[in-house]
Amino acid sequence: DSGVTQTPKHLITATGQRVTLRCSPRSGDLSVYWYQQSLDQGLQFLIQYYNGEERAKGNILERFSAQQFPDLHSELNLSSLELGDSALYFCASSVELAANTGELFFGEGSRLTVL
Amino acid sequence: AQSVTQLDSHVSVSEGTPVLLRCNYSSSYSPSLFWYVQHPNKGLQLLLKYTSAATLVKGINGFEAEFKKSETSFHLTKPSAHMSDAAEYFCVVSSGGYNKLIFGAGTRLAVHP
Numbered sequence: 264d265s266g267v268t269q270t271p272k273h274l275i276t277a278t279g280q281r282v283t284l285r286c287s288p289r290s291g292d293l294s295v296y297w298y299q300q301s302l303d304q305g306l307q308f309l310i311q312y313y314n315g316e317e318r319a320k321g322n323i324l325e326r327f328s329a330q331q332f333p334d335l336h337s338e339l340n341l342s343s344l345e346l347g348d349s350a351l352y353f354c355a356s357s358v359e360l361a362a363n364t365g366e367l368f369f370g371e372g373s374r375l376t377v378l
Numbered sequence: 379a380q381s382v383t384q385l386d387s388h389v390s391v392s393e394g395t396p397v398l399l400r401c402n403y404s405s406s407y408s409p410s411l412f413w414y415v416q417h418p419n420k421g422l423q424l425l426l427k428y429t430s431a432a433t434l435v436k437g438i439n440g441f442e443a444e445f446k447k448s449e450t451s452f453h454l455t456k457p458s459a460h461m462s463d464a465a466e467y468f469c470v471v472s473s474g475g476y477n478k479l480i481f482g483a484g485t486r487l488a489v490h491p
Contacts, residue, residue, distance in 0.1 A: 265421055306468065306481035319478055353421060364410075364429070367479070369421030 266290065269354050269370035277378055281342040284373045288335055288356030294318075295337040296357075296367060297329055301350040312337055313360050341375070349377045380405045382471045384482035392490050397441075397456040399485045401469030404450065410472040411452045412479070413443055417465045425467075428452065439463070464489045 266289035276282055288295050297309040299322075308321030312331035323329075326344075331337045341348060351374050355367040385400040403409060413425040426437025433445040443454045452469060469482040 265423070267421070305483050308478050308480075311478075321478060355422075366424045366427070367422075369414075369423070371419070371421045 265368040265370065267354060267356050267368050267370035269352075269373050271373055272371065273374045273376075275376045275378060276344060278344055278346060280344050280377075281340065282344065282375065284339040284341070284352050284354075284375075286337045286339070286354030286356075286370060288337070288354075289368050292356035292358050292368070293335065294357045294360060295331055295335070296355040297323075297337070297339050298353040298355065299350045300353060300372070304350075306353075309339070318360065344377045346377050349375055351375075380409065380471050380480055382469050382480055382482040384467075384469050384485050386485050387483065388486050388488070390488040390490065391459045393461055394458050397454070397459045397463065397487065399454040399467050399469075399487065401452045401454065401482060402450055403452060403469070403471045405471060411443075411445060412470040413437065413441070413452075413454050414468045414470060414481075415465050416468065416484075422468065425454070459487075459489045461489050461491070463487060 268287040270285045293314045296311045299307045309323040310329050311319040315331050326342050329339045351372045353369050353372045355369045357367050381404045383402045408430050411428040414422040415425050416422045425441050426435045428435045428445045436442045441456050466484045466486050468484050470479050
């Protein structure tokens with residue numbers, strides 16, 4: 264158990280809808296990262312927050328947004344969903360600001376299916 | 379630009395035989411390199427990392443990797459495979475931005491009795 268909790272584990276929805284994925288980082292970790300894993304794109308970095316502030320952006324679509332709250336949990340909002348958004352969404356947390364200095368602890372992911 | 383290439387999408391070994399998972403990287407500066415493992419229906423877990431200290435890096439569960447700058451490689455090895463090693467393995471390089479990691483496409487390791 265990594266200590267990172269993601270909900271929901273599975274989500275099935277229709278095109279055009281909006282969903283929110285939630286992540287609770289390990290106790291004491293200030294950095295939260297969101298990744299998307301799909302068969303055709305592999306693991307893609309979406310966005311990072313550190314202590315409530317956005318610190319890095321990757322391949323995140325404009326239809327997607329995220330935030331980190333004062334209690335350090337994070338939410339990833341996906342709107343106007345398309346079939347291609349079907350993927351496994353991972354949250355990871357770390358103590359460090361820089362991803363290359365320490366270990367990222369990954370949750371078990373939220374599997375999104377868009378029908 | 380930084381990139382990472384995992385040379386095999388699937389590797390199959392017998393239990394008790396050596397494991398070799400190959401990774402080449404491209405980086406315009408001294409990179410940080412990692413191997414992560416993903417067991418079925420689980421999140422990723424760090425196996426080991428290289429951050430410009432010793433070139434031979436030891437990780438968890440008997441895995442190790444050697445950083446070879448001349449070959450731009452960071453191959454993952456284990457002397458003797460266990461059934462529990464069956465998983466997907468990702469080679470990862472840090473990008474120019476210190477907080478962005480670039481993941482390889484993954485190598486699925488199968489271990490047969």
